[in-house]
Amino acid sequence: MKWFINSLMGYWILLLAISLGAAALVYQIWLKGRI
Amino acid sequence: MFEFLIAGITVPVFLLVLVGLTVGMVGGFIGVGGGYMVTPALIVFGFPGYMASGIDMTHIAGKGVVSSIRHRELGNIDWTLALTMIAGTMLGVELGVRVLVHFKGLGISAIVLLITSVVIMLSLFIYTQLETHRAHKKLDQLTREGKEIGREVQTSNLPTLFQSIPLSPIIRCRHARVIISMWVIVLVGTATGFLAGFLGVGGGFIRVPALVYVVGASTHIAVGTDLVEIAFSGSYGALRHSMEGNVDMMAVLFMIGGAMIGAQFGSIATAFVRGPAIRYILSYSLILATVGAILRLLYVMSGQNVEFLSLAAVMLTLGEMIFLCLFILSLVLFAVRHRAGKWVPDWVKSLVI
Numbered sequence: 001m002k003w004f005i006n007s008l009m010g011y012w013i014l015l016l017a018i019s020l021g022a023a024a025l026v027y028q029i030w031l032k033g034r035i
Numbered sequence: 036m037f038e039f040l041i042a043g044i045t046v047p048v049f050l051l052v053l054v055g056l057t058v059g060m061v062g063g064f065i066g067v068g069g070g071y072m073v074t075p076a077l078i079v080f081g082f083p084g085y086m087a088s089g090i091d092m093t094h095i096a097g098k099g100v101v102s103s104i105r106h107r108e109l110g111n112i113d114w115t116l117a118l119t120m121i122a123g124t125m126l127g128v129e130l131g132v133r134v135l136v137h138f139k140g141l142g143i144s145a146i147v148l149l150i151t152s153v154v155i156m157l158s159l160f161i162y163t164q165l166e167t168h169r170a171h172k173k174l175d176q177l178t179r180e181g182k183e184i185g186r187e188v189q190t191s192n193l194p195t196l197f198q199s200i201p202l203s204p205i206i207r208c209r210h211a212r213v214i215i216s217m218w219v220i221v222l223v224g225t226a227t228g229f230l231a232g233f234l235g236v237g238g239g240f241i242r243v244p245a246l247v248y249v250v251g252a253s254t255h256i257a258v259g260t261d262l263v264e265i266a267f268s269g270s271y272g273a274l275r276h277s278m279e280g281n282v283d284m285m286a287v288l289f290m291i292g293g294a295m296i297g298a299q300f301g302s303i304a305t306a307f308v309r310g311p312a313i314r315y316i317l318s319y320s321l322i323l324a325t326v327g328a329i330l331r332l333l334y335v336m337s338g339q340n341v342e343f344l345s346l347a348a349v350m351l352t353l354g355e356m357i358f359l360c361l362f363i364l365s366l367v368l369f370a371v372r373h374r375a376g377k378w379v380p381d382w383v384k385s386l387v388i
C-alpha cells in the first residue's frame with residue numbers, strides 16, 4: 001500500500017482505479033439505459 | 036431531475052453541475068477548454084450531438100473569461116503573446132475547417148479525424164512526459180542540494196532553437212520573459228489553430244505544450260495566455276452556435292454554475308505548484324484522452340457493432356474528469372501540508388511551492 005502513495009506511478013494507478021470505480025458507480029446509478 | 040425543454044430530455048441537474056465543476060477545475064489548472072471531455076459526456080446524458088457542441092462551447096466561453104480574470108490577477112498572462120497568437124490562430128482555424136470539409140467530401144472524415152487525434156495526442160504525451168520526468172529529476176536534485184528553485188524548470192532545447200530564428204520583427208514578451216520573432220508566434224498560432232479547426236476542438240491541449248516547448252514561455256504563463264485564447268474563441272463559437280439554435284441555455288447555466296467555482300479553484304491551484312506539476316497533469320490528460328480516442332476508433336472500425344468499446348470510452352471519459360480533479364486536489368493538499376512542515380511523499384516535495 002505504501003508504494004501507491006510513495007511513488008508517482010503508484011499514486012497515478014491508485015487515483016485512476018478510484019476514478020474509474022467512481023465513473024462505474026455514476027454509470028450504474030444514473031446513466032445505465034440512457035446509452 | 037430537470038426537464039430541458041429545448042433539448043427535449045430529462046437529466047439529473049447535479050451531473051451537469053459536476054461536469055462543469057470538474058472540467059472547470061482541470062481547465063483552469065492546465066489551460067484547456069475541455070471540449071474533448073464535455074461533448075462526449077453531454078451526448079451520454081442524452082443531448083443531441085450538435086447541441087452538446089453548442090452547450091460545451093457556450094460554457095467554455097464563460098469559463099474562459101473567469102479563468103482569464105483569475106490568471107491575470109496571478110500574473111500568468113502575457114498579452115503581447117496572446118494577441119499576436121490570436122491572429123495566427125484565426126487563420127489556422129479557417130484552414131483547418133476547409134481541409135476538414137475536403138475530407139468530409141471524400142467520406143472518410145471520422146476515421147481520419149480519430150487517427151489524427153490519436154497520433155497528435157500520443158506524440159504530445161510522449162514528449163511532455165519524457166521532458167517533465169527529466170525536469171522532475173532535476174528539481175529533485177536541486178531540492179536535495181538545498182538550492183533555491185523558481186516555479187519553473189524545463190529541460191527542452193527547442194525554445195532556444197526557435198528563439199534564435201533572426202526573422203524581423205523580433206518582439207519582446209515582457210511577462211513571459213521571451214524575446215522571439217513575431218513570425219514564430221504567428222506560426223505557432225496558425226499550426227495549433229489548423230489542428231484545432233481540423234479536429235473540431237478548442238486546441239488548448241496543443242497550444243499549451245507549443246507555448247512551453249516552442250515559444251519558451253513558463254508553464255504558468257502558457258496556461259494563462261492560452262485561457263485568453265479560449266475566452267476569445269469560445270465567445271465567438273458561443274455566438275455562432277446560439278445563432279444556429281444549438282444551445283439550451285438552462286443546461287449552460289447549470290454547467291457554468293459548477294465551472295465558475297471549478298475554474299477559480301483550478302486557476303488558484305496553479306499558485307501552489309511548479310511548472311512540471313502542471314505539465315504532468317496535462318500529459319495524464321493527453322494519454323487518457325488518447326486511449327479514449329483509440330477506443331472510439333476501434334468502435335468506428337468495427338462497424339459500430341462492438342458495444343463494449345463505446346461503453347469503455349464513455350467510462351474512460353467520466354473517469355478521466357474525476358481522476359484529473361483528484362490529482363489537482365491532492366497536489367494542493369500536499370502543498371498545504373508541505374508548507375506547514377507536515378509529512379508528504381518524496382516525489383511531491385519538489386513539485387509544490
